[in-house]
Amino acid sequence: MVERPDLHTLTGAYAVDALPDGERELFEAHLAVCAACEQEVQELQATAARLGAISASRPPAGLRARVLAEIDGVRQERPEAAAHTVLDELAARRSLPRLVTGGLGIAAALLLVAVGGLAALVLSLQGQVADLEVVASAADQTSSELRTVTERLAQLEQQTTDTPVPTSSALTDVLAAPDAVTVSVTHDDVLGRVVASPTRGEAVFIAEGWEPAPHQHTYVLWLINPDGAAPAGLFDPDEDGRATRVMTGDVAGATAVGITIEPEGGSPVPSDEPMMVLQLS
Amino acid sequence: MAAEGRWLHPVAGADEVTVPVQGPDEEALLLAVARGDQAAFAALYDRIGALVHGIVRRVVRDPAQSEEVTQEVMVEVWRTAVRFDPDRGSARTWILTMAHRRAIDRVRSEQASRNRTQRVAGQQHARDFDEVSEHVEVAFEHEQVRTALDTLTDLQRQAVELAYYQGYTYREVAELLDTPLGTVKTRMRDGLIRLRDALGVA
Numbered sequence: 001m002v003e004r005p006d007l008h009t010l011t012g013a014y015a016v017d018a019l020p021d022g023e024r025e026l027f028e029a030h031l032a033v034c035a036a037c038e039q040e041v042q043e044l045q046a047t048a049a050r051l052g053a054i055s056a057s058r059p060p061a062g063l064r065a066r067v068l069a070e071i072d073g074v075r076q077e078r079p080e081a082a083a084h085t086v087l088d089e090l091a092a093r094r095s096l097p098r099l100v101t102g103g104l105g106i107a108a109a110l111l112l113v114a115v116g117g118l119a120a121l122v123l124s125l126q127g128q129v130a131d132l133e134v135v136a137s138a139a140d141q142t143s144s145e146l147r148t149v150t151e152r153l154a155q156l157e158q159q160t161t162d163t164p165v166p167t168s169s170a171l172t173d174v175l176a177a178p179d180a181v182t183v184s185v186t187h188d189d190v191l192g193r194v195v196a197s198p199t200r201g202e203a204v205f206i207a208e209g210w211e212p213a214p215h216q217h218t219y220v221l222w223l224i225n226p227d228g229a230a231p232a233g234l235f236d237p238d239e240d241g242r243a244t245r246v247m248t249g250d251v252a253g254a255t256a257v258g259i260t261i262e263p264e265g266g267s268p269v270p271s272d273e274p275m276m277v278l279q280l281s
Numbered sequence: 282m283a284a285e286g287r288w289l290h291p292v293a294g295a296d297e298v299t300v301p302v303q304g305p306d307e308e309a310l311l312l313a314v315a316r317g318d319q320a321a322f323a324a325l326y327d328r329i330g331a332l333v334h335g336i337v338r339r340v341v342r343d344p345a346q347s348e349e350v351t352q353e354v355m356v357e358v359w360r361t362a363v364r365f366d367p368d369r370g371s372a373r374t375w376i377l378t379m380a381h382r383r384a385i386d387r388v389r390s391e392q393a394s395r396n397r398t399q400r401v402a403g404q405q406h407a408r409d410f411d412e413v414s415e416h417v418e419v420a421f422e423h424e425q426v427r428t429a430l431d432t433l434t435d436l437q438r439q440a441v442e443l444a445y446y447q448g449y450t451y452r453e454v455a456e457l458l459d460t461p462l463g464t465v466k467t468r469m470r471d472g473l474i475r476l477r478d479a480l481g482v483a
């Protein structure tokens with residue numbers, strides 16, 4: 001596994017929740033494969049919790065009753081869920097897609113139909129989406145996914161150490177790849193651009209002119225292929241409406257990239273038709 | 282429940298509240314919650330709800346939103362209690378870590394909708410970070426935490442406090458403190474390590 005020593009210095013920023021979205025999820029993937037960081041994070045989170053425990057504030061009257069009433073109707077996770085893969089945990093906690101690659105059962109959850117260059121997503125939910133679980137037999141695959149993600153983080157880390165501008169090495173690598181393709185779509189000055197290298201299996205999404213996502217929502221990238229759509233990362237435009245996101249997942253197998261607006265934290269499946277589709281092939 | 286007789290009293294504000302010192306009974310309660318015990322959940326709420334609300338208020342600030350986030354956190358405690366592993370840390374750490382993250386997520390999503398106009402207007406970082414020290418002064422828990430914070434260098438302390446209490450990302454902290462990103466990350470880590478050692482966190 002490629003690992004840069006300074007990846008480990010992120011334990012502190014992670015423990016105080018100071019990693020920006022995206023980097024946080026990637027670091028969590030690193031944590032899953034780095035026992036030393038995991039141990040240190042536990043200790044630093046316990047330390048941070050001490051900082052948090054220096055203030056107390058009586059919750060508003062009535063909140064207790066509302067919470068108790070609400071939990072009465074909330075199904076608890078079952079014990080086996082706790083033993084699930086780290087990716088599962090990540091997906092539940094925030095945003096890294098539960099199904100990082102296709103082939104982990106996503107085809108069972110949804111079906112994509114591409115018609116005349118316009119992609120329409122037809123959701124075929126089988127049971128509760130929340131019940132989708134990564135099967136144990138995917139553990140090896142998951143492990144290799146984690147390595148990939150960790151390597152991406154190392155790349156991201158490399159560039160952020162030097163400069164806040166998102167000209168990642170992954171981006172330059174993709175741009176320099178002989179088979180790199182660039183696809184752009186513009187609607188009303190809102191630009192989406194994907195630079196993808198199928199042989200490298202990497203793609204970068206670049207946004208310009210985007211409004212912030214609605215309250216408690218986020219933009220989600222999807223890698224679309226004839227079998228379905230898999231989440232490929234979140235992005236939040238900065239104050240200039242720009243974002244650059246190294247996409248995760250099976251880039252080589254994707255025929256298009258779609259963008260939807262999802263509730264904060266992302267979704268395992270698109271909740272609506274994409275607001276923008278970029279055809280890769 | 283050896284700790285039961287000891288209560289900490291806040292000096293801050295009108296929301297007077299008492300919070301029991303952390304004890305092993307919280308782990309027992311949380312483990313019972315994981316088995317679906319609603320009475321244990323109610324007891325845990327009574328024990329730790331004010332701490333959850335306290336950290337959420339500190340980060341989120343807006344009272345109505347803080348209430349919503351506190352509710353989300355407590356419901357998440359119920360829903361995911363089975364993930365709690367006492368070998369990996371205390372119940373209180375587990376819950377407050379979740380509370381802090383939820384609070385941060387709320388602040389960020391609020392910022393996402395506000396930032397554009399504010400930042401463009403040059404009002405970025407309207408929250409003066411003198412407030413940070415003041416908030417820590419106001420806080421009641423333990424001279425111990427205050428004393429431990431005093432062992433940090435200014436940069437370590439500012440980096441940790443801006444991130445933890447104000448919800449800034451390390452990039453924003455770097456900008457605020459006019460310090461390179463790598464330095465900020467390192468200071469957050471070595472600052473927390475120093476705090477860990479000063480507080481005797483296992």
